[in-house]
Amino acid sequence: MRAIVLLCLLEAAFIQANDYSWGGPGANRVIDPTTESPCLLDQSSCGCCLMQQQIHRMGMFFNMSLNEVQKELTKAKTALSNVRASRSAFSVGLNTGTNFKCFGPFRDDMLIIYKHIFINLGDGYNAATGIFTVPRSGIYSLALTVYSDAGAPGNTLAACASLQVNDVVLAGPKDKNMQDQEDSATVVLAVHLNAGDQVSVKLPIGCFLCGDNSHYNTFTGFLLYATD
The missing domain is CATH 2.60.120.40 (Jelly Rolls)
Known part of the structure; x- marks a missing residue:
């Protein structure tokens, strides 16, 4: 008898959990995977998603730093050319x-x-x-x-x-x-x-x-x- 009651409670909890989304209780909306975070679709993908975002930020920072270095190098070469010419x-x-x-x-x-x-x-x-x-x-x-x-x-x-x-x-x-x-x-x-x-x-x-x-x-x- 106790086993039957426990199974009923687990089934009810499972059904209730399926009614929730990552947007909160009762948020039964369709999620577009092309525009929204994969974390809203699959919790297991959150770690990978966050890592990709961090890699993207690091890539942008590296590109910006590299561009600044290239600009300074160009300035230094120009200054050196002017010195040599004069x-x-x-x-x-x-x-x-x-x-x-x-x-x-x-x-x-x-x-x-x-x-x-x-x-x-x-x-x-x-x-x-x-x-x-x-x-x-x-x-x-x-x-x-x-x-x-x-x-x-x-x-x-x-x-x-x-x-x-x-x-x-x-x-x-x-x-x-x-x-x-x-x-x-x-x-x-x-x-x-x-x-x-x-x-x-x-x-x-x-x-x-x-x-x-x-x-x-x-x-x-x-x-x-x-x-x-």
Whole structure:
């Protein structure tokens, strides 16, 4: 008798359970498996469904991160290309021969043409004219060293030159006296130059520079960073 009652109760409970859906008691609606979660159709598929959703989220995050990395890499490559394209540096010496000789003095100011080229990155320095043409606007470092030899004690020493931009003098290292037979002077500047500016060195009246392939007289410039 007890067994019969128990079977009846189980059957009633089973029938009542079939009347419920994942939407709640009495929600007897048709579920579209193409638009709604599989969890509403089959409880056993919930774990797989949630795992797929998590994998999908991870995939989206990975794709977004990869796109950002690719964008930053493109920016870095562009910046590197710009740096390579704008590289500019030159360093030149006055004489190329082994014989010691002097340049000057002259009755007029004379443009100095440095003949020995140590480096001319970007081809901004013209060895035929002695002029450096600025390829790109920016901050440049310029250096000028002058050396002279009076030939004998008591003679007038005049180691001097003018560093100029567009014929305007920026600085003029100078050593004039009758006490030293030989001496030198150096000036180093950091200046802002515009594309197309012309940088050169002029020998003033009465000055003279001497040297050989030891390169006592040098003229150097290079781009620190661009500003355009």
